[in-house]
Amino acid sequence: MLNTAAQLMFDHSHHVLKVWDNTAPLDVLAFTGEEHLSQPYRYTIEFTSSAKDIQPAQMLMQDATFTLNATPNALASLGAALSMTPPVMQALRTVHGVIQRFKRLSTSRDESRYEVTLVPRLALLAKSHQHAIYQNLSVPEIVEKILRDRHGFKGQDFLFTLAHTYPKRELVMQYGENDLQFISRLLAEIGIWFRFTADPKLNIDVVEFYDDQQHYQFGTSLPLRNPSGMNDVGVESVWGLTSAHQVVENRVTTRDYNYRQAQSWMDGDVDVTRGDKTTYGEAYHYADNYLAAGDKNSPQSEPESGAFYARLRHERYLNQQTLLHGFTTSAALSPGQELKVDGDAPEAFRQGAVIVAISSKARRDQSYEVEFTAIPYSENVCFRPEPSAKPVMAGTIPARVTSTVVNDTYSHIDKDGRYRVSFDFDRDEWQAGCESLWVRQARPYAGDTYGLHAPLLAGTEVAIAFEEGNPDRPYIAYALHDSKHGDHVTxxxxxxxxxxxxxxxxxxxxxxxxxxxxxxxxxxxxxxxxxxxxxxxxxxxxxxxxxxxxxxxxGAIRAGKGIHLTTDPQPQAQKKQLDLDATIKQLKQALDVAETLKRTAEFSQASPIDNLAQQQLAQAISGETKAGISMYGDEGIAIVTPRSAQVSAADNVVVTAQENVGISAIQSLSMSVGKMISLFAHKLGIKIIAAEGKVQVQAQNGEMEMTSTNNLQITSTQGKVVINAQQELLLTCGGAGIRIKDGVIEEIAPNKILQKSPILSYMGGDSVKATMPSFPKGEFVRQVRLHVAGNPQQALGNRKFRLTFPDGSMQEGITDANGQSELLQMSALDNVQIAVLPEQHND
Known part of the structure; x- marks a missing residue:
C-alpha cells in the first residue's frame, strides 16, 4: 500500500480544472465536451472537493481553465508516488472559458461532488436579448460593435481574417434575438464561420472568424488503429470510420426585388457541382435580401449579391452530401482542423476530413474518447454554417416619423418620397433625421408620378410592416392618431x-x-x-x-370652350350638362323681334340693325362650337355694382327686349359712335325732352333734315325763335315763298300777296348781326406705344413698325427711346394692325 503522503499527492485524474479566485481543491471525476464549428463549445465537468459547500458565487461567471493532460506512464506514476513527488503532466489541450452552470450533486463524510459547465465567453451573449438597429455597417462591423460596445471584448478576444470585403448595409434589425443568436445568424447568412482557440500567454479563449477553406488548421494526421479493450497503449489513433452519402440539390437559383432599381434583372444561378451526377433538382430561393444580381459565372461573385447567396446556399447543400464519422483518442483534435488518416482509410477520407463537430468524454475509470463529425475537404466547397431562422415580423411595430429640423413645418422626405422613422423600441441615440434608413410608405394608389400621397410630418405615429416579414425590409404601412396627435373625426x-x-x-x-x-x-x-x-x-x-x-x-372662372350660367332647373341631373334649350329659345325669340323691327325700319326708310352678328352668336352658342358665355335667368338677371360697369365688344353689342329697354342715369347719358346713330320708333314716336338746360342738335359736317307727315311745330314759350342761315333762308308753301339772301328779302307768290297791317313803315336800311357757330376741322391723330408682349414696362425703343389700315393702305414709322411713335394721321376710327419690323444689322 501507498503511504499516506503518497496517497495525498496522487491525482486519480490527469485532467485539471482551475477556477480563478477559487481556493478549494478540485479533483476532476468525469467530463463530457461538445464542440461545433460556429457554435460555442460546452464542457460539463464533474469533480469532487473536500470543500463540502462551495458557494455559487465562487464558481458562476468565474474564468476557468480545463487542461487535458496525457495519461502518465504507470511506472512513472508509481515512482513519483514512492518518491513523494507528483508525476510530470503533459498538456495536450487547454480550454479557457467561464463557468456558466454550477451544481452540487452529493456530499459524503469526506467530500462533496459538484458539476460545472465551462463555456467560452461568447456563449454568454445568449443571455443578452436585444431590440436594436444597426445602420450603414457591414456584418463584420456589426459583430465587432456588439462584441466591443455591449460585451467589453477587446482586440485580443477575437480575430477577423476574411477573404471578402463585405458591403455596408442600410439597416439591420435585431428584434428579440439574443446577441449570440443574432450574430451567429448574420455570420452564417454570408458564409462566415468561426472557431475557438486558446491564447497561452493571456490564458483566454479567442474566437476566430473566417470565410474560406484556406484557414482550416492543416497538419493533423492520425493513424487508423482500433484500441484494444480498455487500453490504447498510449498512441493516439482513429477508428470506427463511417461515411453517409445522400443526393442533394444540383443547382441553386435566387431572385429578389429591389424597388430602387425596379427594372433590374435580379436572378442568380449557380452550380458548384461541376457535373456531379449524384445531385438532382433545382433549389429556388426568393427574397434573400440583396441589391444586385452579381456575376453567376465568377467563382468570386460580388459579396451579398444574388450569385453570392446562390453559391453559399449550394455549398450548404453540398456540405450535407457526404458526412464522415469516426472515433479518436486525440485530445488535440478540434473543429476547424483538416484530419488526414494514415492507413487504409475509406475513400471518403482520402482527400482529408474537415472536422465540424466533436463529442468527447472521459472518467476516472474510462479513457478519453472523442467522436467526431466531418465533411470531405474540397477546394471548391467550404464549410458553411446553417443560419438560424430569421425572426418573422408578424403584424406591425410602432415608430414615429423624424426630421432633421425640430418642429419641422413640412415633411422630411427624399427625392423618392421616402421617410426616416424612429422605432419605438430603439434606445440608441442617432443624429436627428437619421434614425433609420429611408423607408417607403405604402399607399392605396400609386403609379408613374401619380398616386395618392399625403406627406407625413415629424412626430406622426406610423405602423411599420415588413416585406415577407423580414426585419431588414421595413416600410410604413399606415399612420395613426394617438393621444398627442388627436383624431379629427371623433x-x-x-x-x-x-x-x-x-x-x-x-x-x-x-x-x-x-x-x-x-x-x-x-x-x-x-x-x-x-x-x-x-x-x-x-x-x-x-x-x-x-x-x-x-x-x-x-377669383377667376375660366373655361376654354365656354361657360353656361342658368337657372333653368335640371332635377336629379337627368339632362345633359350643356342643356341649352331654354337659352336657345330665348335667343331665337330675341332674333325674331330683331328681324321684325329690322323689316319695319327698312319699310320706313330708317337704317335697320344688322342682325347677322346676332344670328352668328345664337348659332355659336346653340351649336356649342365656339367659346362663349351664355347666361339665362328664369326671373331675370341683375348686374349691379356701386361703382362702374362696362360692356365692351370687339364686334357688336346687341340689346334686344320683347317689352322695354330702360336706361336711367342721375348725371348724364352720353353716346359716341364712329359712324352713325339711327333711332327708329314704329308706333308711338320719339320724345326728346330736357326739363332744364339746352337742347342742341348739330350736323357739323353735313345736312340736317326734319320731316313730318302732319304738323311740324316749333315753339318758344318764353323766348324767341331764331332761324339763321349763312347763305340763304327759304320759306315755301303752296308755290309761294320768302327768300332771304345776300341782305335781300324776296317775296314770291304765284297769285297775290296779302298784307294785313294798320301801319306799314318804311325806314332806312339796316342789317342783323348774327354769329355763326364754328366746327373743328381736320382729321383724328393717334400715337402708339410699343412694348414687349406681357411686359408693358419694357418698351421697344427705336424700333420700326408698320400700320395696316382697313382699306389695305400702310404707313411705317419708328418709335423713340420710350417706345412711342410720332402723331399719326388717322382718317377713320377703324382699328389698325401694327407689326414690329425686324431689326437690321450691318455685317
Missing amino acids: LQNYKRNVLRTPANNKLRLDDERGKEHIKLSTEYGGKTQLNLGHLVDSQKQQRGEGFELRTDDW
Whole structure:
C-alpha cells in the first residue's frame, strides 16, 4: 500500500480544472465536451472537493481553465508516488472559458461532488436579448460593435481574417434575438464561420472568424488503429470510420426585388457541382435580401449579391452530401482542423476530413474518447454554417416619423418620397433625421408620378410592416392618431368624413341625412371655399343651401370652350350638362323681334340693325362650337355694382327686349359712335325732352333734315325763335315763298300777296348781326406705344413698325427711346394692325 503522503499527492485524474479566485481543491471525476464549428463549445465537468459547500458565487461567471493532460506512464506514476513527488503532466489541450452552470450533486463524510459547465465567453451573449438597429455597417462591423460596445471584448478576444470585403448595409434589425443568436445568424447568412482557440500567454479563449477553406488548421494526421479493450497503449489513433452519402440539390437559383432599381434583372444561378451526377433538382430561393444580381459565372461573385447567396446556399447543400464519422483518442483534435488518416482509410477520407463537430468524454475509470463529425475537404466547397431562422415580423411595430429640423413645418422626405422613422423600441441615440434608413410608405394608389400621397410630418405615429416579414425590409404601412396627435373625426363629428392637412386645407363630406354637404377649403386668401349642399357655419348652423364658391382674395372662372350660367332647373341631373334649350329659345325669340323691327325700319326708310352678328352668336352658342358665355335667368338677371360697369365688344353689342329697354342715369347719358346713330320708333314716336338746360342738335359736317307727315311745330314759350342761315333762308308753301339772301328779302307768290297791317313803315336800311357757330376741322391723330408682349414696362425703343389700315393702305414709322411713335394721321376710327419690323444689322 501507498503511504499516506503518497496517497495525498496522487491525482486519480490527469485532467485539471482551475477556477480563478477559487481556493478549494478540485479533483476532476468525469467530463463530457461538445464542440461545433460556429457554435460555442460546452464542457460539463464533474469533480469532487473536500470543500463540502462551495458557494455559487465562487464558481458562476468565474474564468476557468480545463487542461487535458496525457495519461502518465504507470511506472512513472508509481515512482513519483514512492518518491513523494507528483508525476510530470503533459498538456495536450487547454480550454479557457467561464463557468456558466454550477451544481452540487452529493456530499459524503469526506467530500462533496459538484458539476460545472465551462463555456467560452461568447456563449454568454445568449443571455443578452436585444431590440436594436444597426445602420450603414457591414456584418463584420456589426459583430465587432456588439462584441466591443455591449460585451467589453477587446482586440485580443477575437480575430477577423476574411477573404471578402463585405458591403455596408442600410439597416439591420435585431428584434428579440439574443446577441449570440443574432450574430451567429448574420455570420452564417454570408458564409462566415468561426472557431475557438486558446491564447497561452493571456490564458483566454479567442474566437476566430473566417470565410474560406484556406484557414482550416492543416497538419493533423492520425493513424487508423482500433484500441484494444480498455487500453490504447498510449498512441493516439482513429477508428470506427463511417461515411453517409445522400443526393442533394444540383443547382441553386435566387431572385429578389429591389424597388430602387425596379427594372433590374435580379436572378442568380449557380452550380458548384461541376457535373456531379449524384445531385438532382433545382433549389429556388426568393427574397434573400440583396441589391444586385452579381456575376453567376465568377467563382468570386460580388459579396451579398444574388450569385453570392446562390453559391453559399449550394455549398450548404453540398456540405450535407457526404458526412464522415469516426472515433479518436486525440485530445488535440478540434473543429476547424483538416484530419488526414494514415492507413487504409475509406475513400471518403482520402482527400482529408474537415472536422465540424466533436463529442468527447472521459472518467476516472474510462479513457478519453472523442467522436467526431466531418465533411470531405474540397477546394471548391467550404464549410458553411446553417443560419438560424430569421425572426418573422408578424403584424406591425410602432415608430414615429423624424426630421432633421425640430418642429419641422413640412415633411422630411427624399427625392423618392421616402421617410426616416424612429422605432419605438430603439434606445440608441442617432443624429436627428437619421434614425433609420429611408423607408417607403405604402399607399392605396400609386403609379408613374401619380398616386395618392399625403406627406407625413415629424412626430406622426406610423405602423411599420415588413416585406415577407423580414426585419431588414421595413416600410410604413399606415399612420395613426394617438393621444398627442388627436383624431379629427371623433364622437363630436362622427357623421363627417374629413381629409385635412396640417395647414388646414380641408375636404369635408358630411353624411348626416337631410343635411348632406361637401366643403373644399383652404386658409389662403382669408378663406377660399367651395361649399355644396346643406351649407353650415362653424357652429353647424345652416347658412344656406345649394352651392357657394367664395374667397376673400381674387377669383377667376375660366373655361376654354365656354361657360353656361342658368337657372333653368335640371332635377336629379337627368339632362345633359350643356342643356341649352331654354337659352336657345330665348335667343331665337330675341332674333325674331330683331328681324321684325329690322323689316319695319327698312319699310320706313330708317337704317335697320344688322342682325347677322346676332344670328352668328345664337348659332355659336346653340351649336356649342365656339367659346362663349351664355347666361339665362328664369326671373331675370341683375348686374349691379356701386361703382362702374362696362360692356365692351370687339364686334357688336346687341340689346334686344320683347317689352322695354330702360336706361336711367342721375348725371348724364352720353353716346359716341364712329359712324352713325339711327333711332327708329314704329308706333308711338320719339320724345326728346330736357326739363332744364339746352337742347342742341348739330350736323357739323353735313345736312340736317326734319320731316313730318302732319304738323311740324316749333315753339318758344318764353323766348324767341331764331332761324339763321349763312347763305340763304327759304320759306315755301303752296308755290309761294320768302327768300332771304345776300341782305335781300324776296317775296314770291304765284297769285297775290296779302298784307294785313294798320301801319306799314318804311325806314332806312339796316342789317342783323348774327354769329355763326364754328366746327373743328381736320382729321383724328393717334400715337402708339410699343412694348414687349406681357411686359408693358419694357418698351421697344427705336424700333420700326408698320400700320395696316382697313382699306389695305400702310404707313411705317419708328418709335423713340420710350417706345412711342410720332402723331399719326388717322382718317377713320377703324382699328389698325401694327407689326414690329425686324431689326437690321450691318455685317
